[in-house]
Amino acid sequence: MKTFSKSSFFMERRAPSLPSPADIRALNVKTGNASAWNFNSPPPVMIPSLGLVVKYGASVSIVEAETQMMLREQLHGRVPVPEIFGWTEDEGQTFIYMSLAEGDTLSNRWDDLSDDARRAICEELNELVNLVRTLEQDPRDMYIGSLSKRPLNDIFVMHHPDLTGPFLGGDAVEQFQNACGIYIDIDTPVVFTHNDLLPPNIIISPGANPKVAAIIDWAQAGWYPAYWEYCKARWIRVNPRYFSDAAQDDWRNKYLPMILDSVDDETIYHPWLYFVLSKGI
Template sequence: MIVKFGPSRHVTTTEAVNLWMIKKVFGDDIPVPELFGWRVDSEGYVFIYMELINGPTLQECWNQLDTDEKTTVVDQLSRITENLRKLRQDPSDQFIGSINRQPLLDYVFADQPTTGPFPNVKEFNDWFALCHQLRFEHRYDDPNRCFLPDDGEIKLTHADLNRRNIIIPSTNPVRIFVVDWQQSGWYPDYWEYCKATWTVSYKDEWRKDYIHKYLEPRPDVGEIFAEYTAAMGAF
């Protein structure tokens, strides 16, 4: 067993709820640590008790994997993201936010006022495009806002699918576990791709050759996403 703990601004009960939900809904189709429980102490510290997955992260062992092993990892990630996106909200009661209809917990918004949930993609996009102007007394019509698509679907999203959050306990055969579900929730369908590319350099092999194999490429939105996050100071 391993215990993840910290003040509620860094470790949240929402992550525990996310883990519980993923295991209950998807079972072994989405490999995650088993959740044993959670609590909040009198000082506001959150403790999450979960299964310890022994093994290196994908970041740590990437250069030691051969091409076939890398392909197997990406194939498993593709099945995981496909399964996540199969889960749908009630069409008459949609929202963007944490899965328990709470404010957004994405690190992109860490320095922004707590906000959400939003009733639709357009209102979320309006907020996202405005964030970098919140500190200004006078605001302007943003010429890039029109490049954020308002007609996309709302999808269940991990929101931090980088190699540090993928553990490989076995390479014979290759098997992966996905960890760190704190930022997860319901987001526009472009969010998973934008966040995955945001966490790695442009020249990295992972970005150039692999991310597009397990996530639908959205480079047009990705460029706007990168501009907004940079303007917000979210690096």
């Protein structure tokens, strides 16, 4: 197991060591949730007494942890990203140990929030997205891919090896769009992208005037064309058990444009959507 002795978990001496993978699996099974047996993507295990959440499964990658560490370091903590305490691999599953954010998901709180509270959260998210977009690549070493020139982990391309890249060089956008069959102007900036910016992945603080406590689930993050974040956030449908269709329509049409710059339907969104639908995704 790789651990980070300078992380708050160890500096505050919350426990002598992080729980073992066997301990984490046992805690998950103990909840009685049938999904705890899912090998690829079981529910994360939360241990509030240790300020700890463990995300694990065969589909989990250490790149996600490295991405969060990069963001915390490069942005000096200005974007609330869970702190990484350690990681390990065991019996075909990867375990990421990170800080537990106090609060609840935006999707769970949505119906109880006033329009003013929703707008305030969206304005804060806009500032955070803009901070993430201050990250820059070396103009002599451009690429589209996950952190450190690894293949993309986007759900729309991950099962198409010819689309995951990485795509290297000054013409990375053109390479990527040609591979995907996306006919959009290639003069598009490459920006660091969360790539799953939806209400279930936004934790807000308790109380009447909540703030963004954390942005979680950076599994699909990486360097993408600037339009990708908005297009994907507009298209993805959250399971209505967790976020009703009516709430999602409100989110997409009214609030999402407060967070991300919207794009022209004819020249950007529809060509992007054609790519998604044509691949049967």
